[in-house]
Structure formats: structure tokens, C-alpha cells
Amino acid sequence: MNKILIANRGEIAVRIIRACKEMNIKTVAVYSTVDKDSLHTKLADEAICIGEGPAQKSYLNVQNIIEAANITGSDSIHPGYGFLSENAKFAKICEESHIKFIGPKSSVIDSLGNKSNSKELMKKCGIPVIPGSDGSVKSIEDAKKVSKKIGYPIMLKAANGGGGKGIRVVYNENDLEKSYILVKQEAKKSFNDDEIYIEKFIENPRHIEIQIMADEYGNVVHLGERDCTIQRNHQKIIEETPSQVLDDKLRNKMGETAIKVAKAAGYTSLGTVEFLVDKDRNFYFMEMNTRVQVEHPITEIRTNIDLIKEQIRIAANEKLKIRQKDIEFRNYVIECRVNAENPYKNFMPCPGKITGLNLPGGNGIRIDTGIYEGYTIPSYYDSMIAKLIVYGTSRNEAISKLKRALEEFVIEGVTTNTDFIFEIIKNPDFIRGNYDTSFIDKNVSN
Numbered sequence: 001m002n003k004i005l006i007a008n009r010g011e012i013a014v015r016i017i018r019a020c021k022e023m024n025i026k027t028v029a030v031y032s033t034v035d036k037d038s039l040h041t042k043l044a045d046e047a048i049c050i051g052e053g054p055a056q057k058s059y060l061n062v063q064n065i066i067e068a069a070n071i072t073g074s075d076s077i078h079p080g081y082g083f084l085s086e087n088a089k090f091a092k093i094c095e096e097s098h099i100k101f102i103g104p105k106s107s108v109i110d111s112l113g114n115k116s117n118s119k120e121l122m123k124k125c126g127i128p129v130i131p132g133s134d135g136s137v138k139s140i141e142d143a144k145k146v147s148k149k150i151g152y153p154i155m156l157k158a159a160n161g162g163g164g165k166g167i168r169v170v171y172n173e174n175d176l177e178k179s180y181i182l183v184k185q186e187a188k189k190s191f192n193d194d195e196i197y198i199e200k201f202i203e204n205p206r207h208i209e210i211q212i213m214a215d216e217y218g219n220v221v222h223l224g225e226r227d228c229t230i231q232r233n234h235q236k237i238i239e240e241t242p243s244q245v246l247d248d249k250l251r252n253k254m255g256e257t258a259i260k261v262a263k264a265a266g267y268t269s270l271g272t273v274e275f276l277v278d279k280d281r282n283f284y285f286m287e288m289n290t291r292v293q294v295e296h297p298i299t300e301i302r303t304n305i306d307l308i309k310e311q312i313r314i315a316a317n318e319k320l321k322i323r324q325k326d327i328e329f330r331n332y333v334i335e336c337r338v339n340a341e342n343p344y345k346n347f348m349p350c351p352g353k354i355t356g357l358n359l360p361g362g363n364g365i366r367i368d369t370g371i372y373e374g375y376t377i378p379s380y381y382d383s384m385i386a387k388l389i390v391y392g393t394s395r396n397e398a399i400s401k402l403k404r405a406l407e408e409f410v411i412e413g414v415t416t417n418t419d420f421i422f423e424i425i426k427n428p429d430f431i432r433g434n435y436d437t438s439f440i441d442k443n444v445s446n
Helices: 010-022 039-043 062-072 088-096 106-113 115-124 140-150 173-191 248-265 296-303 307-315 395-408 418-425 428-432 439-443
Strands: 003-006 026-032 046-051 076-078 154-158 167-170 196-200 206-214 220-232 235-241 269-277 283-289 332-339 356-358 365-369 384-392 410-412
Touching (some): 003 062, 010 026, 010 039, 010 307, 010 384, 026 039, 026 062, 046 062, 088 106, 106 115, 106 248, 115 283, 140 154, 140 173, 167 173, 173 196, 220 248, 220 296, 248 283, 296 307, 296 365, 332 418, 384 395, 418 428, 428 439
Parallel strands (some): 003 026, 003 076, 026 046
Antiparallel strands (some): 206 220, 235 332, 332 384, 356 410, 365 384
């Protein structure tokens, strides 16, 4: 692998470029017209414009990205997360163009990307899944039958969804038809596919995901869990590891199950298996994300393994040198997502120019970001502008570091959610690790 084109922007593009530099691999940044002065374009060896600001005209424009790879002589493409990272058609075009897609094969993305189909695969393999429809539901009549069979509340979910979009909880049959129509409309708008499925709504669970790595030679390891329970509208806000709800027995069982999931799917590359854990500590397969996750840094700090470098090595057909018995877990690690938004006005995005910036530092602090003083946050993309990661020898120490880091984190010129995050982490239930997915609604004003 000699030159990698990063088909993404922001902090993840910066993260990948830095890993490539340390591996002596040349990099190409792609950018939209509004991202001309972004940090990733300054750090890469080359930068090439791929279209106008709207993502459909740039970061989702497959033809322009492939042409950029050909023009620059890139032999590989790293998709990061979001955008085209889980797009099976894009991965297949890369394969047909003899450009290495840094991720799983297109056929695997296709089989796991459809959430209802992947659940059927897991059921056949004896992996516990949330009760729901057998595949997608084709009509409101089908939806009523399935919902009545499994019992309310239920969730309507986009079959090819992600990022918290195309999801709605329904508590009774009176609300089903309206919600069914709305979810199909959102699925079509967000994913260009209105296929939806139904699953039982597990009330007040913990959202636990397991990081795996798998090479082309059948070797699969898991790198422990991430607790992603603190979220709003299915969008994660704070992630931590280790989870306070798992003991070693359950942790090992979930890790073994995640490996089983990867092997059942014929998976290679980095991947994340997502589970829900109910109040009785039963866990259920939700889905598998076929890409690097936003929250991957907390696993890197917990295991001292550079996930981006390992992902690139796997794509270069190298064997995993890491065995399960070699993985050591250390530190308590917490990540929060810093967004340019106003949490107290319905999380309204707040793009604009950063007129002043102070990033926190010191022992136990890591910042992943693509912003700098004078940078203008565009209005076209996700509002996340930085990830603040802290770690310590105990959870209380990590929380103390996070409080201190948030106090030091100054971003002038735009509104951010740092005060909102501070409100979360000073809550007594959060400090005790006593929370579930309803935590934000119950405890934090907005």
C-alpha cells in the first residue's frame, strides 16, 4: 500500500492521515469547496477538490472520488466513518476499479448493512437477537400483525439505516400507521431505501458494543467493550470503557459472541458488534457496524493498540500479530463528543467562524479534532467538531480529568455542547454508573 486517499473530512480524516504518516504511506485528502481550508487538506501530501459543499455533490459523489483516486495514483481508499463507509456499492466499485477499499468486502457490507437480514443470519447461528419481524415489513397490515405478536412497545427501524436516523418507538396500535409512514419517508430521504423492519423495544437498556478485528486468514480477536448508553435520539454523546454493568463473566461471553458474529459473516477488517443489555443482564444482538467507529479512541487507550494502523495492515493482507491472550486491558477511559450546537434550543446546529480556541491538555487527555482558531465550521455536515478523550487509573479519576478538561476547553465564536456535557457528568447517577438509555430525558434539561 503506497498511497491512500481518505474519502472523508474532519477529525477522522486527520486521524487517518496521521496514522499513515507514521507508517510512511502517502496520503491524499479530498475536500468540498467549503472545506478548502480544512486541517485535513493541510496535513495530507496531496489534496484534491471533489465538488461543491453539499455532501451529495462531494463526499457522497462516488464518481468524483474514484476519479480523484485515479488522478492521484492512489491504490487504496479509506472511507473513515459516515458518508460512504458502509456503502456496499461504493466498496464494489473500488474492487472493480482495482482500488483497495480499506474495510470488509462489498458482499459482507451488503449482507450486514441490511439490519433485518443480518438479524436473520444471527438467529440461524444461535446468537440472541431482539424479537421482531422476520425480515422487512411490506405493509401497515404486516406491521400490525408483527407488533401484536411481539407486544408493544415496538421500534420501527430503517433496514439500511444508521446514525440514529429512521427510528421511531411506537407504544400502541393507534400510533402505528402514522409512525410507519414517517419512518418510511425518513428512510427514503436519508438512505434512498424505504425498507423498514420491526423489533421489540427493550425499555431502559444499556447499549454495549464490542470492538473486533479480523484478518483474511480467519483470525479474529475482540478488544473489549464500549458503553455507549448516554445518548439522545439514538445519537451517542458519551462513551466509556470498561462498562459498569458488566462483570468479567458477562464481558467474556459478549466478547466470544462478537467473535462468533464476525466469523458467521465471514468478516475481515475492523468492526463493531452492537448489543442491548436489559435490566436482567440478558444481551441481544442489534447490528454490526462495518467500519471504524467514532468512539474508537477509548479502545485504543484501553488496549494500547492503534486501530487505524491495524485496519490498514489487514487491508494490506497482513496477518494479525495480536492474539486474544496477548490483549491487556488497562485504564478507565471516557470520550465525549463536542458539537457545534445549542442543546438548549433542541440541539440546533451552530456553524460559524471559530474566533478563539483553547484545547485542554495534560496527563490523561487526548483531543481528536480538525478545528483551529480562524476555522469556519460549514453548515453542510454533522455538527461534531472534536472528541475529548480522558483516562485514569480509576473511573473517578477519569471523571475528574473530564471535568477539568471541559473547564479548559474554550471555543469562541460558536455555541457548543460543553456545558451540556458537564451537566451530565456531574449528575450523581452518572458518577455512580447508574444509568440507561433514558438518562438524558430523565436527568438533563434542554
